[in-house]
Amino acid sequence: MPAVLSEIDPAALPMATATGSSPSIVAVSTAAIQANTSRMREVCAAPVMAVVKAGGFGLGAVRAARAALAGGATELGVATCAEGIELRRAGIDAPILAWMLHDDAPVRAAVAAGVRLSPTSVPQLGRIVAAAGALGVAAEVEIEVETGMNRSGTPRADWARLFEAAATASASGLLQVVGVWTHLSGTSPAQFTAPLAHLDDAVALAGAAGLRVRRHAAASLPAAVDPRTHLDLVRLGASLFGVEPTPERPLGLAPVARWQTRVSQTRDVCAGESVGYGQTTITSATRLALIPVGYADGISRRSSGGGRAMTVTVGGRRCPLIGAVSMDQSVVDVGDAPVTAGDRVILLGDPARGEPSLAEWSSAVGTIPQEVLTAIGPRVARVVGA
Incomplete structure (x- = not known):
């Protein structure tokens, strides 16, 4: 494992926050993101689209x-037009794909910024073409098709009509159709076979309409376990933020x-x-430490x-949370440790230290690591730690 997060010295980091309302920070290791991207490129041996939606999984x-x-990574993926525009305004000029469109999406601004969009219906495609015409540019698109997720992709019954409309707009010079792609809903190679075949069908139909496109399907887990999913590109999100696609085979x-x-x-x-609301926890004789983070902050x-108490690190020692977590505060049972006000508490960090x-937190609360990261609230400032 690259020793990047462990190089951050917690004692050297400021405890200031963006709002001054909480003495809590998340130190983000950009070196770790870079190392993880490099590692996943090595694993997949395919071009990488780095997915940085939801504020970079809550980390910026x-x-x-x-x-x-x-x-x-050679390209970036986001969910919304606004997220793509934000990256452009920051001076990032790599290709960006935004795949969620809705009636109020700033399509024209996205096209003007050179953000590639992903229409899943003829009306959505029409909005993109109209924006391109008004701006006097050719908009880039990649068409998402439904292959088993039953979420946002174009339904199979609509593929031919959408591809034909896209081909017409492409011939007019207002559209460049870069790709046809899908989301894979499965978690094992056996579950990827049918969706990949459906994607091939869609690409063939696009070709019949006169479109020459690339294909991509894999997020982090499929990319890690099944080379068939690599195609022309892999879209990696969680793995770049340290989430092991297969924890049993890190x-x-x-x-x-x-x-x-x-x-x-x-x-x-x-x-x-008793400790906390509801008097659900009764203590033995012990010392309690109050920390200024609660469920509004992501705890x-x-x-x-309930027998699943999460532990945090106080003075280098693991201590359990105790009692019901409040909106703004939590309580830690530090036992007989000589803990005092001002001592540093690590809620999430490097298991090697x-x-x-992330895996512990997600297991303790019955969710996935991605939700743990994105749930960390806005009162917790994000700072660059390496």
């Missing part, structure tokens, strides 16, 4: 995009984020005392109690 879209491009990806805060106050309690209420990992 612009910094994540630049780090991924430095690691060898690829050596580096953790990207260290989330830390400080103890607000401590108190010694006697046996039989799930499922993180403590004994710190809580």
Whole structure:
């Protein structure tokens, strides 16, 4: 595993925040994002589109995009037009694909910024062509097709009509159709066979309409487990942020984020005392440390109690969350450790240093690592840690 996050010295990082409202930060290792991109390029041996949607998985879209491009990604993927425009305004000139369109999407601004769009219906395509005509440019598109996700792709019954409309617009000079692509809903090679065949059908139909396009289908998990999914491009998101596609067979990806805060106050309690709302937890004689992060900041209420309590690192020692997590505060049982107000607490970091990992958090609260990252709230400032 690249030793990139572990090179961040927690003691050297400022505890300031963007709003001044919380002594909590997430230190983001751009070196880790770069290293993970390079590693996944090695694994896939295919061009990489770095997916930096949702604010770069909650860690900063612009910094994540630049780090991924430095690691060898050649294109960027986002969900919305606004996310693509943000990257352009930051001076990033790599190809950008935005794949969610809705009635109020700023299509014209996206076309003007050179953001590639992904229409899934003839009316959506019409809006893009109209914007291109008004601007006097050729808009780039990649058409998403439905192959089993039953979410946002073009339904099979509409493929021919959409491809024909795209071919007509392409002949007029207002459109360049770059690709036909899909999302894979499965988690194993056996589940990828049918969708890949459907994608081939779509590409053949596009060809029959006169379009010459590239194909892509794989996100991080399919790309890691099935070379058939690599096609002309892989779209990698979670893996670039340190999420192992197959934890049972790790690829050596580096953790990207260290989330830390400080103890607000401590108190010694006697046996039989309750902690938090609902009096769901009764203590033994112990010391409690209060930390200024709660469920509004991304600490799930499922993180403590019920025999699944998450542990955090206080003074180099793992200590469990205790009692019901509040909106703005949580309580840590530090036992007999000499913890005082101001001591540093690591909520998420490098497991090689004994710190809580994304995998631990997601397991404790019954979700996936991506949700843990994107759930970290706006009161927690993101800073570049490496």
